[in-house]
Amino acid sequence: MLLALIRKELLALGRDIHGMGALFIMPVIFIVVMSLALKNVYDAPRPASLTYAVDARDTGEQAKAYATTWARSHGAPVPLPADWQERLRAGSLKYVLVLEAGLSDELALPSFPTSSRVRLLTEPGLDGNLFNTLKAELAGAAGELKARAALSETDATPPKAGASMADLVTAERHAGSGPRPTAVQHNVPAWLVFGMFFVIASVGGLFVQERQGGTLARLRSLGVPRSTLLASKALPYIGVNLVQAALMLAVGVWAMPLLGGDALSLRGIHWGALLVAVGAVSLAAVGLALVLACAVRSHAQAFAVGPILNVLMAAVGGIMVPTFVMPAVMQKLAAWSPMNWALEALLTVLLRGGDVAATLPHVGRLVAFAALMWLLAVVLFRKSSR
Amino acid sequence: MLAIDGLGFRYPGAPQAALDGVSLQARRGGVLGLLGPNGAGKTTLISHLAGLLPVQRGSVTVDGVPLADSRRANPTRIAVAPQEYAFYPMLTVAENLACFAAAGRLSGDRKRDRIAACTAFAQLERFSKVRAENLSGGLKRRLNLAIALLPEPELVLFDEPTVGVDPQSRAFLLDAIRSLATAGAAVIYTSHYMEEIEAIADRVVIIDHGQVLRDGSLAELLSDGPVVVTVRAEGVDAATLRPFGEVEADGAVLRVRLVPGQSAAAVLAAVEAQGVPIEHAEVGRHTLEHLFMSLTKRSLRDD
Secondary structure, three states: OOOHHHHHHHHHHOOHHHHHHHHHHHHHHHHHHHHHHOOOOOOOOOOHHEEEEEEEOOHHHHHHHHHHHHHHHHHOOOOOOOOOOHHHHHOOOEEEEOOOHHHHHHHHOOOOOOOOEEEEEEEEOOOOOHHHHHHHHHHHHHHHHHHHHHHOOOOOOOOOOOOHHHOOOOOOOOOOOOOOOOHHHHHHHHHHHHHHHOHHHHHHHHHHHHHOHHHHHHHHHHHOOOHHHHHHHHHHHHHHHHHHHHHHHHHHHHHHHHHHOOOOOOOOOHHHHHHHHHHHHHHHHHHHHHHHHHHHHHOHHHHHHHHHHHHHHHHHHOOOOOOOOOOHHHHHHHHOOOOHHHHHHHHHOOOOOOOOHHHHHHHHHHHHHHHHHHHHHEEEHHHOOO | EEEEEEEEEEOOOOOOOOOEEEEEEEEEOOOOEEEOOOOOOOHHHHHHOOOOOOOOOEEEEEOOOOOOHHHHHHOEEEEEEEEOOOOOOOHHHHHHHHHHHHHHHOHHHHHHHHHHHHHHHHOEEEOOOOOOHHOHHHHHHHHHHHHHHHHOOEEEEEOOOOHHHHHHHHHHHHHHHHHHHOOOEEEEEEOHHHHHHHHHHOOOEEEEEOOEEEEEEEEHHHHOEEEEEEEEEOOHHHHHHHHHHEEEEEEEEEEEEOOOOOHHHHHHHHHOOOOOOEEEEEEOOHHHHHHHHHOOOOOOOOO
């Protein structure tokens, strides 16, 4: 009996083109588009590729040396156009360095500056990270010139050519033995979670149809237990979730490199932890889907409430906008979103190389949420199938 | 087979009972016509038999066994063919039958045989691979019928099974349902089409406001009313016929419900005495529709 009802559910889903699209095609498209669009998000900002000009109002030796040092690491500037302010506003010139009079004197002094001698003017839309990077690099270059000037006044050995304070620091993202962070590594779990939770739209549609069309009453009158009916709804969609996971991972591993993106790396990940995380996400998603299916009363509600709730949860939960760019209040709100727990559980495995124990805080929340949803679904189903 | 005795049911929060002491019986080999306007309590009664509502008051027994116990032991003894197309439109006819056969706990050869038998009974063989959503109204009704018969129920309840079908499909469905009773099943048939009930039912129960208003054989119910003489004659003075009974005039057609002691011959003689030629004359009992309307009144039922 259960197998026949599961088969019915899968046949109905398989013939629902829109449902299939929402569950399988849409997340794939999101993964591809977002991964390509955010391809460089984990790379360091590249200020060297930006078009810039220098407005040298100080023609002293130190100011010239400063401009030369900058040009070595950021490329040669374009000649300063007469309408540079307009071009800056329009964005065709990314930034202009204004070297104010007195800069050379300031750089030669063995003391910390007390007033601004270098002005960085950028186009209005310059990325905040780039803006800060440029500012820090300008300060760093000035500091280095000051240090060289100060050193030349002492008996110390002059620094080697090419030596720099930058050599003092190395930086890397630490993920243990896990994969290298890339946009694909972040977007596959994010949109996989989104797609898995989209079962809330598919389950509800057929359930409303069964209730309104009398099919559910007919099945009940044939003596089909409520537990069997609920299981026949839940099990196929847990299967759907697993297929989604396999498909999205496959897209990340094999399709993304063909499309010009980075490949999803599964090297070094803990497969048991991945299975546990996907399983927990599926239980939570299907539980929520069952609750909504039992709660909605019409097709209009089913087709509106499910997707809207999904998109809202995605927005709050860090799927659409990463939580680290959210303000503190929104980050606290995100911490209450099941989609955020799901995302963090998968990121723990796929981005941070975590094992089962590392996923447990998020998996635990997901399982508790799933238990609550399943309980609520049983109560609502008893009520709605009378 | 089925005995309902004093069945009462009130929905939570409802001001009045949906069923108030309903008693009726359905026997094997017979068709019980169940009539009632919208809101009379038919759906509530059907929901009880389908096991979707608990018995609050009175009793429902199947061969002397309480309905709940009977359903627990064998939930498919009673089948309901609902008014709605209660199947999956996106599945084919064969897939629907397979799904509901399994839901009715059929398996193996028995499942295969019953699907084949019900497909043949409803003459759906040519449409096995057609999705239900692409069937005509009549074919959908036949699929509804076939699904109801899959577990070979002993009592089948048809809830307005001919709504929206053409005359040919209606005739087919009525013949098929009648043949079920002939084969030994107990059949309860609800419809708003009085002529269908007259054509198919052995007994008729009329309910309204949750109560049984009439329960008897079709012949008994129809013999309850007066003899009706219908005459078509241009220019007859209706007032001259009033001594014979209640007169209803509709253009040239006069309908006289005879009072006791009067005869049809006397009415015809009175018309002829006026020198008016009689174009058409008919003598008979009143119809089920007359009885139904007189019992349930003409006021519209919106619920």
